[in-house]
Amino acid sequence: QVQLVESGGGSVQIGGSLRLSCAVSGIIDSNNCMAWFRQAPGKEREQVTIIETSGVELWYRDSVKGRFFTSQDYAKNTVYLEMHSLNSEDTAMYYCAAGDSMDACVTFLPSYFAAWGQGTQVTVSS
Numbered sequence: 001q002v003q004l005v006e007s008g009g010g011s012v013q014i015g016g017s018l019r020l021s022c023a024v025s026g027i028i029d030s031n032n033c034m035a036w037f038r039q040a041p042g043k044e045r046e047q048v049t050i051i052e053t054s055g056v057e058l059w060y061r062d063s064v065k066g067r068f069f070t071s072q073d074y075a076k077n078t079v080y081l082e083m084h085s086l087n088s089e090d091t092a093m094y095y096c097a098a099g100d101s102m103d104a105c106v107t108f109l110p111s112y113f114a115a116w117g118q119g120t121q122v123t124v125s126s
Helices: 102-107
Strands: 003-007 010-013 018-025 033-039 046-052 057-060 068-073 078-083 092-099 113-116 120-125
Touching: 003 092, 003 113, 018 033, 018 092, 018 120, 033 068, 033 078, 033 102, 033 113, 046 068, 046 078, 046 102, 057 068, 092 102
Parallel strands: 010 120
Antiparallel strands: 003 018, 018 078, 033 046, 033 092, 046 057, 068 078, 092 113, 092 120
């Protein structure tokens, strides 16, 4: 059973940076994906970035392209989300998720991600 634990969230000023971590325990199939989602108050959960377990970065939300970067450290079983030039629209609860099959890598839909972390709050203010 895969378990995910996020950390690294916090409060930061506009223009600042944060690095989120997602510690992974359990086995994730090689042909699968990890993802970062976020959900702001009153809004639907949205995809932020998707990365194959091979390390190939599949997709970034347009609003974060060039500012957010995802990576994996296989030795530490950790997935990272580096966030730069943060703005108020990035304020949300951020979740790490593991896909249940290659379908997750194709659809990017939350329903294809079987394991979720508890979330870490990111608050960006002036």
